[in-house]
Amino acid sequence: MADQLIKICGLTTEETIDAAVEAGATHIGLVHFEKSPRHLSIADAAKLRARIPDSVKAVLLTVNMEPKPTAEALQEVQPDVLQLHGKETPEWLSLIKDNSKLEVWKAVGIKDRAALERAEKFKDAAHRLLYDAAAGALPGGNGLALDWRLLLNHRHVMPWGLAGGLGPHNVADAIRYTGAPLVDASSGLESEPGVKDIGKIRAFCEAALAARKAAA
Ligand SMILES: O=C(O)c1ccccc1NCC(=O)[C@H](O)[C@H](O)COP(=O)(O)O
Secondary structure: OOOOEEEEEOOOOHHHHHHHHHHOOOEEEEEEOOOOOOOOOHHHHHHHHOOOOOOOEEEEEEOOOOHHHHHHHHHHHOOOEEEEOOOOOHHHHHHHHHOOOOEEEEEEEOOOHHHHHHHHHHOOOOOEEEEEOOOOOOOOOOOOOOOHHHHOOOOOOOOEEEEOOOOOOOHHHHHHHHOOOEEEEOHHHEEEOOEEOHHHHHHHHHHHHHHHHHHO
C-alpha cells in the first residue's frame, strides 16, 4: 500500500517546520504570495527551505508569478516542488516541467464536476493536481472545503491531492471518503491566521496516518 502523503502548508518558522517533519509530514509548503498571512519573502523562504531535510519535499507556492521572478525564486529557494495556485496555463507549466528537474503541481478550485473535467487539461503539463475549494478571499488557504462527493467514482487521470478546509477533525473522513493519496492543510492547523499550532499539526498527521493504515 502506498504511503499517505501529507503536505503541511504555510509554515513560517523553524520550530513549526521541525514539528511537521517530526510528525510525519512528507511535504512542507512555503507560500510566496504577499496577500497571504503566511507570505514569505524569497529570502526567508530560502532560509526556511534549508531547515527541511532531504526526506521531506519542500514545496514553493506561488500565484500568477511572472517568468523572470519565478526563475529567480527557484534559483534562490531550490524547492523540490513548485505549486502554482493561480491562473497559470498548461503551456507555462509544461515549459517549467520540461526545462527543470522540478516536480510541478497545479492547484485547481473545484466547485462542480465540470471544473474536475477542465482540470484534465493539465494532464501532460503537471506532475500532480491539487484539488482545492474554489478561490475565496485568497486563491487558496481559505479554510473552505470542496464537496468531496464530486470526487466519488471520479476517474483520476494523473496523481492528485486533496486540499481545502482540512484539519485534525476531518482528515480521516476525507481519506476514507475520497481515498486521497495526498492531503494538504493550512488554516485548519492554525491558532490564528498565519500562526501554525504544533498540536494541530501533530494531530493532523497522526489522524491522516491512522486513516491510511486502517484502509490497508
Ligand atoms: O495558504 C495560503 O495562504 C495561500 C495563499 C494563496 C494561494 C494559496 C495558498 N495556500 C495553498 C495551499 O496549498 C493550501 O494548503 C490550500 O489552499 C488549503 O488551504 P486551507 O483550506 O487553509 O487548509
